[in-house]
Amino acid sequence: MGGIGALFAMTPFISSWFPSSKAKAAGSPIKVDLSELEPGQQVTVEWRGKPVWIVRRTTEMLDHLSTNENQLRDPDSLVPQQPFYAKNRYRSINPEYLILIGICTHLGCLPKYMPDENTLDSDWPGGFYCPCHGSTFDLSGRVFKGVPAPINLEVPPYRFMSERVVIIGEEGVTQ
Amino acid sequence: MSSLLQWLDDRFPLVSTWKKHASEYYVPKNLNFFYYFGFLLLFVLCNQLITGLWLTMFYTPSADRAFDSVQYIMRDVNFGWLLRYLHSTGASLIFVASYIHLFKGLLYGSYQKPRELVWLLGTGLLVLLLIEAFFGYLLPWGQMSYWGAQVITSLFSVIPYIGEGLTSWIRGDYQVSNATLQRFFAFHVVGIPLLLLFFILLHLVSLRQVGSNNPEGIEIKKHLNKQGNPLDGLPFHPYYTSKDFVGLLVFLIVFFSIVFFAPEMGGCFLEVENLVAANPLVTPEHITPVWYTAPFYTMLRVIPDKLSGVITMSCAILILFFIPWLDQSPVRSMRYKGKFSIVALSLFSVSFILLGFLGTVRITPARLCVARICTAIYFAYFILMPIYSRFEKHKTVPDRILDK
Numbered sequence: 001m002g003g004i005g006a007l008f009a010m011t012p013f014i015s016s017w018f019p020s021s022k023a024k025a026a027g028s029p030i031k032v033d034l035s036e037l038e039p040g041q042q043v044t045v046e047w048r049g050k051p052v053w054i055v056r057r058t059t060e061m062l063d064h065l066s067t068n069e070n071q072l073r074d075p076d077s078l079v080p081q082q083p084f085y086a087k088n089r090y091r092s093i094n095p096e097y098l099i100l101i102g103i104c105t106h107l108g109c110l111p112k113y114m115p116d117e118n119t120l121d122s123d124w125p126g127g128f129y130c131p132c133h134g135s136t137f138d139l140s141g142r143v144f145k146g147v148p149a150p151i152n153l154e155v156p157p158y159r160f161m162s163e164r165v166v167i168i169g170e171e172g173v174t175q
Numbered sequence: 176m177s178s179l180l181q182w183l184d185d186r187f188p189l190v191s192t193w194k195k196h197a198s199e200y201y202v203p204k205n206l207n208f209f210y211y212f213g214f215l216l217l218f219v220l221c222n223q224l225i226t227g228l229w230l231t232m233f234y235t236p237s238a239d240r241a242f243d244s245v246q247y248i249m250r251d252v253n254f255g256w257l258l259r260y261l262h263s264t265g266a267s268l269i270f271v272a273s274y275i276h277l278f279k280g281l282l283y284g285s286y287q288k289p290r291e292l293v294w295l296l297g298t299g300l301l302v303l304l305l306i307e308a309f310f311g312y313l314l315p316w317g318q319m320s321y322w323g324a325q326v327i328t329s330l331f332s333v334i335p336y337i338g339e340g341l342t343s344w345i346r347g348d349y350q351v352s353n354a355t356l357q358r359f360f361a362f363h364v365v366g367i368p369l370l371l372l373f374f375i376l377l378h379l380v381s382l383r384q385v386g387s388n389n390p391e392g393i394e395i396k397k398h399l400n401k402q403g404n405p406l407d408g409l410p411f412h413p414y415y416t417s418k419d420f421v422g423l424l425v426f427l428i429v430f431f432s433i434v435f436f437a438p439e440m441g442g443c444f445l446e447v448e449n450l451v452a453a454n455p456l457v458t459p460e461h462i463t464p465v466w467y468t469a470p471f472y473t474m475l476r477v478i479p480d481k482l483s484g485v486i487t488m489s490c491a492i493l494i495l496f497f498i499p500w501l502d503q504s505p506v507r508s509m510r511y512k513g514k515f516s517i518v519a520l521s522l523f524s525v526s527f528i529l530l531g532f533l534g535t536v537r538i539t540p541a542r543l544c545v546a547r548i549c550t551a552i553y554f555a556y557f558i559l560m561p562i563y564s565r566f567e568k569h570k571t572v573p574d575r576i577l578d579k
Binding site (some may be wrong): 009014017019048049050105108109110131132147148149150 | 286293310322325326329330340343344345347348349350354455456458462476478479480481482538
């Protein structure tokens with residue numbers, strides 16, 4: 001009986017550690033206007049204090065995605081790191097726009113956007129490179145083999161309000 | 176005076192405690208250099224408590240103001256720079272002293288029967304000290320503080336099912352934030368120091384129960400004089416208290432040389448990157464752990480799998496607790512152990528230092544390879560210990576501590 005009492009007495013101490021209502025409220029969805037984003041460009045917006053990348057991919061970039069799939073750990077996005085509507089090669093609703101949480105799945109660092117080929121080393125296909133422990137991801141945020149990061153970058157829930165306006169943090173019924 | 180003492184002693188075990196812990200605590204007569212560090216650790220701890228208390232008076236534990244309040248301490252508070260440098264240098268030196276203190280234990284077999292509990296409490300203290308340092312490291316709220324905390328708290332996310340929830344529970348938010356800073360501050364200034372003091376008390380009381388080991392690893396309690404005191408022992412007070420004060424003087428020269436001339440130690444004790452305020456949206460180019468955690472951090476980053484990396488790193492510390500039972504040698508001191516033990520401890524020490532170095536530099540394929548070999552040696556030292564310590568040829572330990 002005493003043990004049960006002690007367990008209940010711990011409630012305020014444990015419960016107070018969870019994100020407060022204020023912190024939860026700060027995690028509400030955000031609206032981003034994409035009309036000024038040029039092909040090949042990346043913008044970073046903040047959602048729930050996390051950096052969210054929006055990359056407008058060119059057609060060459062999209063065509064290139066299929067060529068390196070044998071070097072990827074999870075090319076088919078089998079690990080649930082994305083909403084069901086982004087479980088495809090482009091990991092997005094509209095292949096042109098890649099939306100990712102820009103936090104390395106190894107230990108939470110911020111990978112760098114390195115879209116140009118051969119910039120990291122001679123056979124770099126373009127993608128994201130994490131400077132902390134050298135993890136690499138392709139231009140769909142899919143992790144390469146032989147790096148510390150275990151899984152693909154996370155795709156946040158989002159929906160398109162119109163062709164050029166996206167809401168991040170809210171599921172849509174657009175499918 | 177003596178009647179006051181009598182009055183007190185009737186109500187509190189004052190004289191008997193003093194006798195038990197100092198004037199009639201018999202310590203082997205042959206303690207060497209390595210035995211200064213226990214006392215020095217206590218001294219640096221006092222330094223940390225006093226300077227820490229004073230820093231608390233000027234520091235503001237909030238995400239908006241923490242970084243600026245550290246600058247305020249450094250620029251505007253009278254002697255604030257000295258208080259902070261005493262605290263930050265003390266933090267590094269407490270680990271220097273801890274690692275030497277621990278090495279002494281390995282060298283002279285101070286963990287062997289009957290001192291297992293002293294060793295366990297000491298290793299527990301090392302873990303507490305690492306936690307204390309980790310909490311304290313977030314407080315300046317610089318880039319390295321922030322991202323160090325981000326990396327370490329995200330280690331919990333590898334735990335299946337509950338990992339994500341656990342991580343945000345520890346942080347109090349979806350990332351390291353003001354809530355995290357405030358709880359780390361509370362633990363750093365109140366929670367962990369209290370635990371540290373309690374464990375130090377236990378460590379010392381259990382040491383008094385079994386007595387100090389010595390470089391020969393000979394049990395001095397086996398040969399007693401007519402009064403029942405060890406023939407090869409000297410009372411802790413005044414013999415070792417005066418000796419320790421000589422050691423303290425030398426230590427203070429080193430300590431203040433660092434505080435006054437190299438408090439940043441070339442970016443080793445205080446990192447350059449930490450002079451930039453925390454920014455959740457920009458990771459530093461190169462996240463380096465502070466030097467005393469570097470050996471363990473290296474193990475984390477050379478394992479190409481998150482979960483195994485975390486397990487390896489945790490095991491590297493946890494395995495220390497098992498040494499009293501891994502060492503099967505009938506002799507304590509390295510002076511009488513066989514060749515294998517000597518080689519093993521040497522390789523282990525070199526690996527530990529190399530791992531520390533590799534944790535603070537950029538990783539390259541060659542370094543990755545060296546780091547993996549060092550990690551393997553680190554664990555082999557412990558895992559193979561029951562074999563090489565049991566079957567190797569050891570020398571005969573003399574009955575008494577001989578004068579050279």
